Amino acid sequence: MRIVRSLSGMQSLSSRWGGRSVGFVPTMGALHEGHLSLIRRARRENRIVVVSVFVNPSQFGPREDFSKYPRPFAADTRLARLAGADVLFAPSAAALYPPGFQTWVDVSSLSQPLCGRFRPGHFRGVATVVLKLLNLVRPSRAYFGEKDFQQWRVVRRLASDLNLPVRIVACPIRRADDGVALSSRNVYLSPAQRFQAARMARALRMAAGLIKSRGSVSVALRNVKRVLRSIPDCRIDYVEVADPETLAPVSVVKRKAVILAAVRIGPVRLIDNRLVTVGR
Amino acid sequence: MRIVRSLSGMQSLSSRWGGRSVGFVPTMGALHEGHLSLIRRARRENRIVVVSVFVNPSQFGPREDFSKYPRPFAADTRLARLAGADVLFAPSAAALYPPGFQTWVDVSSLSQPLCGRFRPGHFRGVATVVLKLLNLVRPSRAYFGEKDFQQWRVVRRLASDLNLPVRIVACPIRRADDGVALSSRNVYLSPAQRFQAARMARALRMAAGLIKSRGSVSVALRNVKRVLRSIPDCRIDYVEVADPETLAPVSVVKRKAVILAAVRIGPVRLIDNRLVTVGR
Numbered sequence: 003m004r005i006v007r008s009l010s011g012m013q014s015l016s017s018r019w020g021g022r023s024v025g026f027v028p029t030m031g032a033l034h035e036g037h038l039s040l041i042r043r044a045r046r047e048n049r050i051v052v053v054s055v056f057v058n059p060s061q062f063g064p065r066e067d068f069s070k071y072p073r074p075f076a077a078d079t080r081l082a083r084l085a086g087a088d089v090l091f092a093p094s095a096a097a098l099y100p101p102g103f104q105t106w107v108d109v110s111s112l113s114q115p116l117c118g119r120f121r122p123g124h125f126r127g128v129a130t131v132v133l134k135l136l137n138l139v140r141p142s143r144a145y146f147g148e149k150d151f152q153q154w155r156v157v158r159r160l161a162s163d164l165n166l167p168v169r170i171v172a173c174p175i176r177r178a179d180d181g182v183a184l185s186s187r188n189v190y191l192s193p194a195q196r197f198q199a200a201r202m203a204r205a206l207r208m209a210a211g212l213i214k215s216r217g218s219v220s221v222a223l224r225n226v227k228r229v230l231r232s233i234p235d236c237r238i239d240y241v242e243v244a245d246p247e248t249l250a251p252v253s254v255v256k257r258k259a260v261i262l263a264a265v266r267i268g269p270v271r272l273i274d275n276r277l278v279t280v281g282r
Numbered sequence: 283m284r285i286v287r288s289l290s291g292m293q294s295l296s297s298r299w300g301g302r303s304v305g306f307v308p309t310m311g312a313l314h315e316g317h318l319s320l321i322r323r324a325r326r327e328n329r330i331v332v333v334s335v336f337v338n339p340s341q342f343g344p345r346e347d348f349s350k351y352p353r354p355f356a357a358d359t360r361l362a363r364l365a366g367a368d369v370l371f372a373p374s375a376a377a378l379y380p381p382g383f384q385t386w387v388d389v390s391s392l393s394q395p396l397c398g399r400f401r402p403g404h405f406r407g408v409a410t411v412v413l414k415l416l417n418l419v420r421p422s423r424a425y426f427g428e429k430d431f432q433q434w435r436v437v438r439r440l441a442s443d444l445n446l447p448v449r450i451v452a453c454p455i456r457r458a459d460d461g462v463a464l465s466s467r468n469v470y471l472s473p474a475q476r477f478q479a480a481r482m483a484r485a486l487r488m489a490a491g492l493i494k495s496r497g498s499v500s501v502a503l504r505n506v507k508r509v510l511r512s513i514p515d516c517r518i519d520y521v522e523v524a525d526p527e528t529l530a531p532v533s534v535v536k537r538k539a540v541i542l543a544a545v546r547i548g549p550v551r552l553i554d555n556r557l558v559t560v561g562r
Binding site (some may be wrong): 009013016017018020021062102103105106107108109110111112129133134138140158162163164165166167 | 298301383386387389391446
């Protein structure tokens, strides 16, 4: 596996892909089984696999955990190699955001609700860095996890609206045995907080079941909120049932819906979601 | 010369460029000698030449001349072919801006001054459509005229900030015998208005000479404004001397500056500029 740090090194590689299929997995590092499942899928579906590791400053707010975000680069290198990456692209923030940088990409409606309300500018940072990385790596397919549901929808819209020659592939959420969705931030949960995170995951699963069996959005939301409010040291950012395409809130589920939650448990902001298909 | 109207047709062509050099000239049609000089240069420098004709609605304001913008498609086809184009790409607005379209690109600082003050949203529309066209055509080089000086700087910044694998090439302003910069909108000038447009062009050239010989920005600006104010039916949007890199106004010219003007003469908004290099 080749480690590439400079933009020119990456551009020189990608200018020589020719007609070969290239799978790309953009990450912020601190790789876990969720990332690895993306890399393995990219490995199965492409001739060349590129993984990027870049903790993108422009998607963190001023009071968020950019400086504390975990950066275990040696472990990431080993894991990416074992999962089948050919290239690990790890650019610097100084190279991606040089002095005078001023170009930003907004996916307007999809960036507004849910996490957009609590993290202003977050999806602008995500959309901009994803576009930059796609231009540098020039993949045929790019892989994103469904845990970051809104991010996936923003990126898919970006690719379609900007006519990017890439297929955006979404992969299912990977969960630990206790049901908690894998996240690089989970390492900061204490055992007691981890227990509460598992309660949130169970509550979301139950709510999805309620929507599916009874079509009842309000009962499902009430149940999840009751569980979350009983968790000590837990702040709810949002719990919502939304249309999976537009992310607009829905009160009656016709065919598909997604229930999404973002909470802060102690020092950690956790997000999770469950997709629901009604009537089959 | 092949005429391509669908996005999928263009994508299918561009996915097969392989290693061949591709020169791209994006236009809004109504081709004149300025456009043709870009196409001929692209012809000299590339194996394949693509010209696009698209009157982009998103760069026109609600009270601007979108519906009246000239669209002589048959003549454009003939001129593009004679100048050496291999492909004429003429997509529809419905294809480039489908329902649900919501992704916009902002080149923030460079879009603010000059025309940005008088045409809010204009450069957002330009940046977005240029990025879309570049993604569809996937050229090695894209050619822009220096008449649209601010547009050129916005596009160059966009390409650099977003790490696009394309070289942005700027070509000198082409002028008619009376000194007026060629523009598709000139056809709407009456003979009397055309005479006044030539006075503006001369005034800018004289001002550039004054800056070069005497370094005096304020005297140069005063002279141009005096000429423009004497033109009947003329409204000045701006006359400014700016740093060619940042477009920030300058009062003392160290090495390079650009004097830019935008005026409305009768029904037509005209822009023009002169680059000045001091001390050689």
